[in-house]
Amino acid sequence: MNQWLDERLHISRLNDKFLRKAFPVHHSFFLGEITLFSLIILILTGILLALSYEPSNSMVVNSFDPGTADKPNLIPAAYHSALKINAMPFGDMLRRIHHWTANIMVAAAVIHMMRVYFTGAYKKPREINWWVGMLLLIFTAFTAVTGYALPYDNYAYNTLKVIYSIAASLPWVGEWVSQAAFAGKFPGDGLIPRVYGYHIMLLPGILLALTAAHMLIMIKQKHTQPQYAKRIAYKKIVGVPLMTQQTPIMLALTLLFAGIVVLFSAFIPVHPVEFFGPPSTTPIDNIKPDWYLLWIFGVLAIIPSFEIHFLGGVINSEFVGAIVVPTIALLAMFAVPMLDRSRDNLYYAENPTNYPVRLGLGVAFMALLIVWSVAGYKPELISAGILSNANANAVLWIATFLVPALCYFAVQAIVRGIRSLREADARDRANFQAADD
Amino acid sequence: MTRYKRQDPEITRRKFINVAMGTTAAVGGVSLLSTLGAANPVFRLTANKMPPQAGDILVHAQESKEGQPIRIADLGPQLVRAWPQGKDENGDPVIRKGDPNNILALYRFPKGQLVAPTNLDATIDGETVAYSDICTHAGCSVGDSDINAGEMKCPCHSGQYDPKRGCIVIGGPPPRPLAQLPIKLEGDNLVVTGFFLTYPYPYTNENEWESIKKEVEAQRT
Secondary structure (H helix, E strand, O other), X not given: OHHHHHHHHOHHXXXXXXXXXXXXXXXXXXXXXXXXXXXXXXXXXXXHHXXXXXXXXXXXXXXXXXXXXXXXXXXXHHHHHHHHHHHOOOHHHHHHHHHHHHHHHHHHHHHHHHHHHHOOOOOOOOHHHHHHHHHHHXXXXXXXXXXXXXXXXXXXXXXXXXXXXXXXXXXXXXXXHHHHHOOOOOOOOOHHHHHHHHHHHHHHHHHHHHHHHHHHHHHHHOOXXXXXXXXXXXXXXXXXXHHHHHHHHHHHHHHHHHHHHHHHHHHOOOOXXXXXXXXXXXXXXXXXXXXXXXXXXXXXXXXXOOEEEEOXXXXXXXXXXXXXXXXXXXXXXXXXXXXXXXOOOOOEOOOHHHOHHHHHHXXXXXXXXXXXXXXXXXXXXXXXXXXXXXXXXXXXXXXXXXXXXHHHHHHHHHHHHHHHHHHHHHHHHHHHHHHHO | XXXXXXXXXXXXXXHHHHXXXXXXXXXXXXXXXXXXXXXXXXXXXXXXXXOOOOOOEEEEOXXXXXXXXXXXXXXXXXXXXXXXXXXXXXXXXXXXXXXXXHOEEEEEOOOOOOOOOOOHHHOEOOOEEEEEOEOOOOOOEOEEOOOOOOOEEOOOOOOEEEHHHOOEEEEOOOOOOOOEEXXXXXXXXXXXXXXXXXXXXXXXXXXXXXXXXXXXXXXXX
């Protein structure tokens, strides 16, 4: 059969080109794979969910609690179908697996990018793949957000309303953009069909295309080599081939990962639609976005209010907090390869402690995002008595500048310590050898 | 280098194809852009989407009592949510909840507690007051504060308002106070006597608000 296939599909060429691709043997290289497996699990569970989901915000009678003939209990069809999915065998489980995997996909992508950043793997010739990766991260976040709008419970409704209003806060074009994006004035009749289209067609399509590009570029450019490869075979690709060595490792990882996700889903509920109830005018106390958007939420919570009327447009705190600040943060991440002045191709992953400035800046950036995420808990901090209404903003703004700066200098100090220890080791070794001679 | 560029007397095949392809791509691109227009459906200002206006009565918005007219006795220093209820083209009552931004917050405080900048002429006896319940920041529905009694707090980005002082912003990111709605008592019903005194969410300036008011007036006559 091999020969039959080979004569038609030239399997041996495929084998030489792709299936023999060498994978570095180091656990930090699994992070990208976990992101990829998450995407696959998301697509599979997403298809199953789509089979039972009704993308419509028209009102239907709640079949679980129909009310009376003259006063029927009407709820949006999308919310109703979410209730029905929960009532299916393993339906709730399916939703939880989908939701948990989405969270893990973002987490794995973020940690994967941290690995790439701290080891300098974004450097020439891999700048393009860093940018493709950034786009993947952004579109993953968009996909996640449109996803948790779909059950159309009160939580989703409030989330959508805020996203709509963030889009509408763009100066001059905001109103038009938000209406075009969300099918008319909020909540238009076409709202859920529109978001559904984004979530199951447009965004997954973009994600798949970007993932394909990401992988092809990675195969073409090869992985960066871990440091040990430099010692055992300088300037040679070291690793295990995709077929047949890496494949079982990947399979084992997939199964382990899927097992963990299922375990999570079995015991830790996410997004309980029954708890939030159908869309209503009653706000949810202390509603929060998912963890990866909490920093934007935090910025909005501590930004002072202002409104500048400029040439007929309005520039307000919402636009600055929810669009300008995140854009600057993302642009800074996009700019990472351009700030690097090395002209040579990078083959080996760098030791982060050899690049203390880069390490410090990366840690400071993450510290900043963490401070802002904590700011997202401002109401809780005030309720708990840790901060007061009067000082909350001031304290959180001081932390915004102070904590990243402290982190940066702490990293410098620690790196210096590590280096002096390393140098002492080297001296000892030299002395030892001298004594031997 | 010569200063003169050689001119081809005839158009080359390559050039023709390039121009033809470029034109096709441009026309195609522009026509694709036109589909973006279709993404934004036409807005029709129907009775259920109009902002609260003179003559509307206020009805409960809470799910269990939705549609029941609000009585003065139902109100107190705790927030009560209300919808304006008007008449549609046929004169049938219609709750204006087609636009969720029409949700209202009602309070009734002991005499003397409501102070400026609340417009006391637009309240009932200087006790009962109605505001837009939509946060001027990101459009969430505002509730009673769980931290400081007597204040209002938006759950979305913790904007805070003081309902006794014209719902001015006392914390958080909202740019403007909640808009006050003028009301009066007519029999047992709470009746709206006019438009919001200032522009409510989602309007960002006076002009937009004025134009929607004009549109509503035009449809009433």
